[in-house]
Amino acid sequence: MSEPVEVVVARIGRPHGLRGEMTVRLSTDEPDRRFTPGSRLVLGGSGRVLTVDSWRRASGSVLLRFTEVGDRTAAEAIQGEELSARVDADERPEAPEEYYDRQLRGLQARDSRGQPLGRVTAVIHMPAQDLLAIDVDGTERLVPFVAELVPQVDLAAGTLTVADVGGLVDDDAEEAR
Known part of the structure; x- marks a missing residue:
């Protein structure tokens, strides 16, 4: 324990x-x-x-x-x-797809190719859904914490995957494709 x-x-x-x-x-x-x-x-x-x-x-x-x-x-x-x-510190919510805020803060956000995007700095609880605040090169980006946009969370590796959606985390995401 x-x-x-x-x-x-x-x-x-x-x-x-x-x-x-x-x-x-x-x-x-x-x-x-x-x-x-x-x-x-x-x-x-x-x-x-x-x-x-x-x-x-x-x-x-x-x-x-x-x-x-x-x-x-x-x-x-x-x-x-x-x-x-x-x-x-090892306690988890009862549902396997749920996380405590403390478990998400500090995780490295990566794109679907595994490239680093930034670090999760906060979890913001909103009426419709929770948002992840991700520091991307000194700029805070808010990503809805839903399975379609954050398909994978790997606590052991300290990472989460953010879907490649233009403008979600990177202003130049559309140009990079």
Whole structure:
């Protein structure tokens, strides 16, 4: 088993009610796994550890309550903070075609011929699909993270393949053909 790493699972939103419950914006596809009562999450840069008391979905929102946050004032004090879970560095999502952001950041992006394009610097979660931010010679290019455009991810090799689509990563892609 490898060393644990911290993975951002949510950002705290506004308080809900008077007893310390708060809305959260999820950064995980596994809330049942991350927010089970008794789970311990790390708060933002402070490193303060909070224990999940309960969580639920209500009117399109996710509501979370911590044992250490007993009222609205305490919830307001941590509004906007990120919540992280400590997970084993080798842990993978349950579905084989899914990846954690931390697994994708730093991968070498290559074209279909294996030529280097750049490095993944971030994963941006959008309503329609996730985007990979790839640094190509100092310029950030956004590539939709869908199978048609990113057909292969090889974590062991530290690479992913980006389809050869003109203008997607390289302005001169059409001319190179």
